[in-house]
Every structure is written in C-alpha cells, then in structure tokens.
Amino acid sequence: MVPNTITEAELDGIYAFAVQLGKDAGHLLMEAARSRFSSTKATNEKSTIPEFTEKDSAVDIVTQTDEEVEAFIKTAINTRYPSHHFIGEETYAKSSQPTRPYLVDPATPTWVIDPLDGTVNYTHLFPMFCVSIAFLIDGIPVIGVICAPMLGQLFTSCKGRGAWLNETQRLPLVRQPLPRNAPAGCVFSCEWGKDRKDRPDGNLYRKVDSFVNMAVEVGGRGGKGGMVHGVRSLGSATLDLAYTAMGSFDIWWEGGCWEWDVAAGMAILHEAGGLITSANPPEAWETAEIPEAKLGSRLYLAIRPAGPSEWETARTAQERTVRAVWRRVRALDYTRPGA
Amino acid sequence: MVPNTITEAELDGIYAFAVQLGKDAGHLLMEAARSRFSSTKATNEKSTIPEFTEKDSAVDIVTQTDEEVEAFIKTAINTRYPSHHFIGEETYAKSSQPTRPYLVDPATPTWVIDPLDGTVNYTHLFPMFCVSIAFLIDGIPVIGVICAPMLGQLFTSCKGRGAWLNETQRLPLVRQPLPRNAPAGCVFSCEWGKDRKDRPDGNLYRKVDSFVNMAVEVGGRGGKGGMVHGVRSLGSATLDLAYTAMGSFDIWWEGGCWEWDVAAGMAILHEAGGLITSANPPEAWETAEIPEAKLGSRLYLAIRPAGPSEWETARTAQERTVRAVWRRVRALDYTRPGA
Numbered sequence: 001m002v003p004n005t006i007t008e009a010e011l012d013g014i015y016a017f018a019v020q021l022g023k024d025a026g027h028l029l030m031e032a033a034r035s036r037f038s039s040t041k042a043t044n045e046k047s048t049i050p051e052f053t054e055k056d057s058a059v060d061i062v063t064q065t066d067e068e069v070e071a072f073i074k075t076a077i078n079t080r081y082p083s084h085h086f087i088g089e090e091t092y093a094k095s096s097q098p099t100r101p102y103l104v105d106p107a108t109p110t111w112v113i114d115p116l117d118g119t120v121n122y123t124h125l126f127p128m129f130c131v132s133i134a135f136l137i138d139g140i141p142v143i144g145v146i147c148a149p150m151l152g153q154l155f156t157s158c159k160g161r162g163a164w165l166n167e168t169q170r171l172p173l174v175r176q177p178l179p180r181n182a183p184a185g186c187v188f189s190c191e192w193g194k195d196r197k198d199r200p201d202g203n204l205y206r207k208v209d210s211f212v213n214m215a216v217e218v219g220g221r222g223g224k225g226g227m228v229h230g231v232r233s234l235g236s237a238t239l240d241l242a243y244t245a246m247g248s249f250d251i252w253w254e255g256g257c258w259e260w261d262v263a264a265g266m267a268i269l270h271e272a273g274g275l276i277t278s279a280n281p282p283e284a285w286e287t288a289e290i291p292e293a294k295l296g297s298r299l300y301l302a303i304r305p306a307g308p309s310e311w312e313t314a315r316t317a318q319e320r321t322v323r324a325v326w327r328r329v330r331a332l333d334y335t336r337p338g339a
Numbered sequence: 340m341v342p343n344t345i346t347e348a349e350l351d352g353i354y355a356f357a358v359q360l361g362k363d364a365g366h367l368l369m370e371a372a373r374s375r376f377s378s379t380k381a382t383n384e385k386s387t388i389p390e391f392t393e394k395d396s397a398v399d400i401v402t403q404t405d406e407e408v409e410a411f412i413k414t415a416i417n418t419r420y421p422s423h424h425f426i427g428e429e430t431y432a433k434s435s436q437p438t439r440p441y442l443v444d445p446a447t448p449t450w451v452i453d454p455l456d457g458t459v460n461y462t463h464l465f466p467m468f469c470v471s472i473a474f475l476i477d478g479i480p481v482i483g484v485i486c487a488p489m490l491g492q493l494f495t496s497c498k499g500r501g502a503w504l505n506e507t508q509r510l511p512l513v514r515q516p517l518p519r520n521a522p523a524g525c526v527f528s529c530e531w532g533k534d535r536k537d538r539p540d541g542n543l544y545r546k547v548d549s550f551v552n553m554a555v556e557v558g559g560r561g562g563k564g565g566m567v568h569g570v571r572s573l574g575s576a577t578l579d580l581a582y583t584a585m586g587s588f589d590i591w592w593e594g595g596c597w598e599w600d601v602a603a604g605m606a607i608l609h610e611a612g613g614l615i616t617s618a619n620p621p622e623a624w625e626t627a628e629i630p631e632a633k634l635g636s637r638l639y640l641a642i643r644p645a646g647p648s649e650w651e652t653a654r655t656a657q658e659r660t661v662r663a664v665w666r667r668v669r670a671l672d673y674t675r676p677g678a
Binding site: 036037120121123124125126127151152153169173174187192196197198204208211212215216217219220221225227229230231232233234235243246247248249250 | 376459460463464465466490491508513535543547554555556560564566568570571573582585586587588589
C-alpha cells in the first residue's frame with residue numbers, strides 16, 4: 001500500500017511522531033486558552049473598564065497562538081523530516097501561493113496541517129477547536145491526527161493500522177447499518193460558513209435550501225423532505241469529519257474547505273471505513289459513479305462508516321445515502337484561486 | 340435570599356447532595372454508553388448480519404437508560420428529602436399530567452430533572468448529552484447541576500455561591516463586553532428542533548427565517564442582516580444554556596423547551612451573570628421592558644454574562660443585545676397543553 005520509498009517501519013515511525021506532535025500542539029493550544037481564563041479570574045470584574053473590547057484582544061491572542069503553534073509544528077517536521085514538503089494554513093496565507101490551483105505535489109511526501117481549526121470557537125472558548133495534522137503519500141492522506149484538547153479527544157489513524165479515539169477506542173465507536181430510509185434517522189452535520197452575502201442564488205441561500213430539504217418532514221418540499229434525526233453545526237470542518245469517522249454524525253455536507261481543514265479528517269474517515277465524495281450532485285445523480293473526493297476540490301460529502309445489514313453491504317448503504325443527499329442539496333459555488 | 344424554611348446551611352447541604360447526584364448520574368449514563376462501544380468492539384464486523392438494525396436497538400438502550408437514570412435520581416431525592424416535590428421528564432411523560440399548564444408548584448421546594456438531555460446525540464454517541472438537575476425554591480431555580488460525562492464537563496451553581504466548570508473554574512471563563520454592533524461578532528446558538536412540518540407559517544420556517552436574518556451580512560434582508568460570527572446547533576438545550584453561561588455562546592434563542600430542559604441551565608446562567616427572557620419579541624420590542632423568562636413558558640432567549648465597557652454597563656449591553664435579536668426573529672408558536 002505504501003510506496004517503496006517509505007517502508008512500513010518508516011511509516012510506523014512517522015505515525016508515532018505525528019501523534020506526539022498532535023498532543024504537544026494540542027497542549028500549546030490549551031495552555032494559551034487557559035492563560036485567558038486565569039487572567040480574567042484575577043480581575044475584579046466590576047472595577048475593570050477595558051480600553052479596548054476584550055473581543056479584539058481575544059482575536060489578537062488567537063492570531064498569535066495560531067502562528068506560534070504552526071511554527072512549532074513546522075520546525076519539528078523540518079528538523080525530523082527535512083525532505084518532506086510542508087503546507088500549513090498560516091504559512092500559506094502569508095505566501096504568494098494563493099493563485100496555485102492545488103497545493104499538494106503528489107511526487108513528494110507532504111505534511112498538511114492546520115494549527116487551529118475552529119478559530120471562532122477558540123476565540124469564544126467553545127471547546128470545539130483542534131489542531132489537525134495529516135501526512136500524505138502520492139497526494140493521499142495516509143496519517144491523520146486531530147487533537148481537541150478542551151474536549152480531551154485525540155483522533156488518530158494510519159493506513160492499515162485502524163482509526164482510534166484517545167489511542168484506545170477503535171473508530172467507529174459503533175458500526176451500525178445506515179437507516180433504510182436515510183436521510184431520515186440520520187444526524188446531519190453542516191456549517192453556515194463565512195459566505196453570508198444576501199444574494200438570491202448565493203452560497204448562503206443554496207445552503208439554507210439544502211438544510212431545509214434535509215430537515216423537513218418526509219413528503220414535504222415537493223418530495224424532497226428528508227426528516228433527518230438532527231441538524232448539527234459545530235463550526236469546525238475538521239471535527240465534523242472526526243465525528244463522522246466516530247459514527248456520531250451520519251452525514252456531513254460542506255463547501256469551501258481548504259486542504260488543511262480536511263486532510264487529517266479524510267485520513268481518519270477512510271481508515272474507519274467512511275466514504276467521502278463531492279458535495280455537488282452530478283447531473284445524473286441517480287446513477288452516476290460516486291467519485292472519491294479530491295483533496296483540493298473544496299466540496300465534500302462524507303458518510304459515516306456503516307455496518308452491513310441483511311439486505312445490503314455497507315458500501316451499498318453509503319452510496320444509497322450519498323444519492324439521498326444529492327437529491328436534496330443544491331450545487332455550491334466555491335472555486336479555487338487560479339483554478 | 341433563601342426563604343426562612345430553608346437555611347443557608349441547609350442549602351449548602353442540598354447543593355453538595357445535588358452535585359454528587361449529578362456526578363453519579365453522569366457516571367451511569369457514561370457506563371451505559373460505554374457498554375455499547377465494547378459490545379461492538381468484540382464483534383467481527385464483517386461476519387455480523389444483525390436481525391434488526393442496531394439503530395432500533397440503540398433507541399431501546401437509550402429509553403432504558405433514560406428511565407433507569409431517572410429512577411436512580413428520584414429514589415435518591417425521595418430518600419434524602421421526602422418532603423420535596425419531584426418533576427422528571429420520564430415520570431412526567433408517563434403520568435396523566437400533560438394537561439397541566441405549569442408543572443412547578445412554587446409553594447414547595449421542588450427538584451426538576453432531566454436524566455438525559457440530548458437523546459439523539461446519546462443514541463449516536465455524539466458527546467453533547469448530559470444529565471440536568473435543578474432545585475427550585477419559590478418556583479425559582481436556585482441550584483443547577485449539568486453533567487456531560489463524555490465531555491468531562493460538570494457545570495454547577497448555587498445561588499450566592501457562583502457558577503463553576505468542573506468545580507474549579509468560575510463561569511464565565513472570560514467576562515468580556517458584548518460587541519458594540521451585536522449580533523455581529525456574536526456566536527449564535529439555535530436548534531432546528533422536532534417540529535418539521537412543511538407549513539409556510541410553521542415553526543420550522545419561522546426559525547429558518549430568523550436564523551437567516553441573524554446570519555446574513557449587515558445591510559442584507561432589508562436591514563435585518565445580523566452577520567453573527569458563527570451559528571451553532573448542538574442538539575441539547577441544556578448544554579446550549581451551559582455554554583451561554585460559560586461565555587462561549589453569546590446568544591441562545593429557542594422555543595419548545597420543557598421545564599426539565601432549562602431549569603438547571605437557568606440557575607447556572609443566572610448565577611454566572613447571564614440574562615434570560617422570552618424568545619418571542621413583544622410588540623414594542625424597541626422599548627418594552629425586558630421580562631425575566633418564566634419557567635414553563637417554552638420560549639427562551641439567553642444572553643451570556645457580559646463585562647462592562649467604557650460606554651455601558653453589562654446589563655445595558657445585554658438588553659441592547661436582546662433587542663438586536665428581537666428585531667431579527669419571528670415569534671414562535673409553542674403552547675402548553677392545557678394552557
């Protein structure tokens with residue numbers, strides 16, 4: 001499975017290194033978060049009249065933490081594996097690369113990392129934030145490490161070695177069949193995102209249309225009503241994928257993500273037995289072949305690992321669920337700079 | 340503050356009892372969840388062809404756990420405090436009471452508990468579930484205990500004794516001013532709920548209209564665009580309130596909740612310094628006095644504890660935020676049986 005440039009033993013070493021790196025980076029994130037608690041704890045709230053809103057200050061702290069954690073990870077990787085490529089959100093944002101259509105060069109083993117996913121959550125100290133570390137061979141994520149330190153949850157996987165919660169509990173936690181009438185009975189995870197333009201055919205309205213189709217009672221919306229069991233929005237694409245791999249979310253549908261938002265989650269989802277394809281329905285959605293999601297496509301639909309049932313295989317159930325979603329969602333308009 | 344029928348020392352005793360009860364009940368919930376992991380772990384997934392979908396089985400397990408945990412809590416309370424009233428979700432659902440308009444008799448000290456809030460999450464092993472225990476004097480929640488065992492988070496409060504995370508960290512975690520242009524900059528928490536009827540003026544469409552107003556760019560939707568920082572849906576009203584008390588969510592807006600969904604969260608939010616009022620805007624929303632939410636009203640709008648700023652008090656900022664929400668949301672149609 002692994003190309004002959006990297007042996008299985010070497011991959012074991014890279015995996016162990018990545019897991020420790022995820023733990024260490026998660027610790028840094030949490031320390032920075034805790035420093036905000038304590039400073040407030042010492043403050044007499046009634047006599048404090050700040051010269052700036054603390055909200056602004058929080059944003060500064062977050063930007064600084066983001067950069068520091070990325071630098072920490074980058075240095076560790078460059079020191080241990082100087083021949084590997086490195087792609088990080090902060091490094092990318094500051095570079096002149098945003099016109100490149102795809103970031104990952106398949107010819108070189110590459111690390112794709114997000115030092116802090118769920119930035120808004122982190123700013124507000126809502127626990128749904130994490131560090132995300134992926135290692136790619138031939139452009140495919142083969143190792144994924146997601147550490148959510150305030151949740152005390154570490155998700156890890158390596159190709160052929162299983163996907164794990166906190167290194168002890170195999171993912172998915174329960175492998176059960178997908179509901180026969182999916183999306184009914186499913187937990188549907190989706191995000192409102194940052195594109196909030198009030199344009200009738202903009203992404204926000206396309207998303208909302210899709211959310212409502214998934215949520216409405218069966219038979220509603222001209223037959224599109226999906227009556228999902230629940231709609232969840234966490235504000236972290238990375239954790240959405242982790243919880244899909246865990247089996248907690250049956251369906252995750254989103255557009256606009258970048259490589260570092262999804263690379264580690266894709267590795268973990270794959271290893272757990274999940275399926276990931278495009279958010280945007282193909283023209284012949286009822287019969288079209290279901291393509292593997294392309295890292296860099298920015299459009300994702302993930303289905304959790306499923307158990308087989310009396311009447312179908314796990315893969316058949318996942319593909320049936322993909323089509324049930326495609327039937328109800330609208331194509332999103334996210335492109336890549338330069339693509 | 341406490342009526343002379345219950346002394347401060349007695350209240351301390353009741354608080355300690357409630358906290359231990361919350362921990363013990365949380366432990367029971369987690370044990371039942373863990374038993375599902377393990378049974379799956381031992382299974383050879385490829386050879387298993389279940390005779391029923393495990394989804395059905397999961398629902399059975401959840402119902403059983405729900406009832407067992409409520410019985411455990413009820414027995415403990417009846418043994419220790421036989422003169423107190425007890426209201427629990429499961430007990431209520433089985434009783435002939437659903438025609439009573441309000442459940443809590445203010446004349447008697449009363450416990451209001453939900454053995455398992457976030458049932459759908461629990462079924463899917465998504466960590467956002469909890470046990471919720473409130474103690475009321477004169478119909479007002481004065482003690483709140485929320486234990487989310489899979490998150491490792493325990494929220495507790497007692498009137499005059501502060502609100503706490505894991506008994507060591509005071510809530511809110513950070514007390515910062517509310518954004519001057521709220522709801523912009525705010526994390527907005529809301530739920531899709533169970534009423535999914537495809538009725539043009541039904542609750543689902545009223546909710547979605549409101550969500551979109553809160554989310555759209557400033558200036559959009561005829562001036563109603565709120566451009567909130569993020570929209571979150573967890574699937575647990577109790578945890579929505581806990582995270583509002585923590586300061587992670589700035590605004591929580593919801594209809595349809597019952598007493599046991601919100602009693603403990605209201606106690607914790609109040610003690611942390613938050614505000615809770617009605618989800619439904621009064622006619623003169625710009626100037627109307629902001630009423631305290633009535634336990635039993637089923638309609639809630641909560642604003643997080645705020646810090647003062649140079650230009651306004653915390654309370655002024657909270658009331659300004661309430662009006663900013665009322666301006667953007669539609670009245671929801673939830674009534675009580677018998678009311």
